[in-house]
Amino acid sequence: AQKITQTQPGMFVQEKEAVTLDCTYDTSDPSYGLFWYKQPSSGEMIFLIYQGSYDQQNATEGRYSLNFQKARKSANLVISASQLGDSAMYFCAMSLNTGFQKLVFGTGTRLLVSP
């Protein structure tokens, strides 16, 4: 079974600074995908970034990058140049790449960006 662990219930960062949100995972399956989602107070789940287990390079999407360390089973999200609009709940999630698998979520990290 897959498991995702996010150990930071809350994080604070000042506007324009970078912040790292931690995520570790556990699976015995060699083929899997790792996702980060942002959930504002409105409730929608906004896809941010994806990393496949066989991808050689770390994923980047604009101000978001994923620091993928396979041996350590970690997939940390780095947000550069934080903006006030980045304040939200952030979830790390994982699915196996065999058929239609479920997406398993970590407990989330609430990020607060201050002016």
Next chain:
Amino acid sequence: DTEVTQTPKHLVMGMTNKKSLKCEQHMGHRAMYWYKQKAKKPPELMFVYSYEKLSINESVPSRFSPECPNSSLLNLHLHALQPEDSALYLCASSQDGQGAGGYTFGSGTRLTVV
């Protein structure tokens, strides 16, 4: 169209009511999902439909009844719910559950059971 549309956005229902949540996607995705999210918790999977057939039921109580009338539409029928069923219900779809295309979520239905 790259959206998953959920209706209604908010729903208040009594414990004796019957109501339905609706989810629609027109991306040609083969799988559709229902997740339940309690306040301050991560989403938890309830059901997965793949190719319009129920493929995963995470031991959900029978007062929740999913239905997939066609490949674009997913319903969740609610009957005799309890106050503890109050939550955000999220629908998602995926082409094949893999890759960067991954999963597209709707904006959710906030359900309150009184």
